[in-house]
Amino acid sequence: MSGRTILNLALGAVVAAVLVGVGVGVYNAGISQGIIEAGRVPEGAAVPGTYGYGWGYHPGFVGFGFLGLLFPILFIVLLVGLARAAFGGGRRWNGGWGPGGPGRSGPDSWYEERERRIAELHQRLHDEGAGPGSGGSRTGNA
8 A cells, every 4th residue: 555545544443533532422412412401301391292194104214205316326426526526536537548548538538539530630631732734723513
């Protein structure tokens, strides 16, 4: 493993440990606050009822419709992108097999390939036009 990979793994472990620590702290603070609030309720007081969705089938993400499926998918794509960035994945635009062969990839590779082919065609047309019998004047039959 290279030094960069080891550094990325160490940094990822530190970030994960910090996030776990924050999560545990927030959870414990919520439990403590719940215990305090439970002690404030007078003895024998009625507990208010909870409101739910009622009877019947209720799919997840109620109220979002079609977009209810889109948000989790985008979240997974975000997580994969963050993992690639954390472990040095990058965009992968340099090198590899692209439209023009090995090493010809990237956002502008199609443009460079098109310009090269147009220049070749332009030169070939000039070479064909400069052959024998092609005088300077155009006197052809229409």
